[in-house]
Amino acid sequence: MNITLIYVGNIRESYLLEAAGEYEKRLSAYGKLANVELKEEKLPDEPSAAQIKAAIEKEGERILASIPPKSKKIALCVEGKQLSSEDFSAYISKAESEGFSSFTFIIGGAFGLDERVKAVCDLKLSLSKMTFTHRFARILLLEQIYRAKNIASGGKYHK
Numbered sequence: 193m194n195i196t197l198i199y200v201g202n203i204r205e206s207y208l209l210e211a212a213g214e215y216e217k218r219l220s221a222y223g224k225l226a227n228v229e230l231k232e233e234k235l236p237d238e239p240s241a242a243q244i245k246a247a248i249e250k251e252g253e254r255i256l257a258s259i260p261p262k263s264k265k266i267a268l269c270v271e272g273k274q275l276s277s278e279d280f281s282a283y284i285s286k287a288e289s290e291g292f293s294s295f296t297f298i299i300g301g302a303f304g305l306d307e308r309v310k311a312v313c314d315l316k317l318s319l320s321k322m323t324f325t326h327r328f329a330r331i332l333l334l335e336q337i338y339r340a341k342n343i344a345s346g347g348k349y350h351k
Contacts, residue, residue, distance in 0.1 A: 193222055193223030193288065193294075193295065193341070194223055194224050194226070194293055194294040194295070195219065195224070195225045195226070195295050195296075195337065196225075196226045196228060196260055196263065196294070196295070196296040196297070197225065197226070197227050197297050197330070197334070198228040198230065198255055198259065198296060198297070198298045198299070199227075199228070199298070199300075199326065199330055200230045200231075200232050200251050200254075200255070200301035200326065201230075201231075201232040201301050201326060201327060202229055202232075203327050205327070208327055208328065208330075211331045212330060212331055215334035215335050215337075215338050216334060218338045219337060219338050219341070222338075222345075228258045230251065230254045230255065230258065231254075232251070232301045232302070233246075233247035233251055235247055244303050247301070248303055248304060248305070248306050249306055251300065251305075252305065252306025252308050252309045253306075255298055255300075255305070255306070255309050256308060256309060256312065259296050259312070260294060260296060262294060263292070263294035263296040264294065264295045264296070264314050264315075265296045265312060265313040266295065266296065266314065266315045266316075266317050267300075267305055267309060267313040267315070267316050268297065268298065268300070268317055268318070268319065268329055269300070269304065269305055269316050269318065270304070270318055271318065272315070272316035272317040273316060273317060273318060274320070274321070275317065277339050277340065277343065277350060278343060280336060280339075281343035281344050283315070283340075284340050284341070284344065285344045297333055297337070298313065299326050299329050299330055300326060301326055302325075302326055319332050319336070
C-alpha cells in the first residue's frame with residue numbers, strides 16, 4: 193500500500209511530531225508513506241472573508257498539483273462522512289480489492305479545503321463532529337489508517 197498524506201501547514205509542537213513519527217513508523221509495516229507538507233498561506237490576524245477565500249484557493253492549487261495519479265483520494269472535511277474504525281478499514285480493504293494500491297489523504301489548512309479539491313476526491317471524511325486543529329487531525333488520521341490496516345490484518349491493536 194502506498195499512502196500519500198498531503199497537508200497544509202507544518203507541525204511545530206514536539207509532542208505532535210513525536211506522535212506522528214510513532215504512527216508513521218508503525219504504518220511502515222503496511223506500506224510506503226509519503227508526507228507532502230505544503231506551505232500555509234499567510235493571513236492577517238483578522239482576515240476578511242475574501243482574504244480567507246483567496247488563501248484557500250491558493251492552497252487548493254498546490255494540493256491539486258501534488259495529488260499522485262491513479263490514487264484513491266480522501267479529503268478530510270467537516271461535512272464529510274463519519275465512519276467507524278471498522279467501516280474505514282472495510283473501505284480501504286474494498287478499494288484495495290478493486291485494484292487501488294495508492295491512497296492520498298488530504299488535510300487542508302486552518303480555514304479548510306478548496307471546493308475544487310473536495311470535488312476530485314473519492315471520499316469526503318470527517319473524523320468527528322468535534323473540531324480539531326488541522327495539525328492534530330494529521331495525528332488522528334495516521335492513527336486511524338494504522339488501526340484500519342491492523343483490523344484488516346487481524347492484529348490485536350483494535351479492541
